[in-house]
Amino acid sequence: MTLKTEQAETAAQKIEKVASGQKLIIYAILVNFLTLGLKAAFGDIAGLVGIVAIVMSLIGMFRLASGLGYSTGAKVGLVILLLVPLVGLITLLVLNSRATKALRGAGYKVGLLGARR
Secondary structure (H helix, E strand, O other): OOHHHHHHHHHHHHHHHHHHHHHEEEEEHHHHHHHHHHHHHHHHHHHHHHHHHHHHHHHHHHHHEEEEEOHHHHHHHHHHHHOHHHHHHHHHHHHHHHHHHEEEEHHOOEEEEEOOO
């Protein structure tokens, strides 16, 4: 393989990380809103669903940040932001916006629930 071929594969792998990270982030946002509704209806026991949203947020954020080439310090900062309730949701929305921009630039079609080629 030539150097250009290896770089192209790396770019393709990075954009795939961005796509998979964005899907997880979108689902995490939806689960966050679901958690708020369940908490209002069923009380604190529904907060367990919030744990699923946090895990999805963290995994999606790491995939997306790796694909976009964020530094380790930036990733740590994002983790801290994700742990603050309202700020975490806003952080997810901003990351989703950046992912959409990168994916559209790479030729993906981005819909409500993520990207497709």
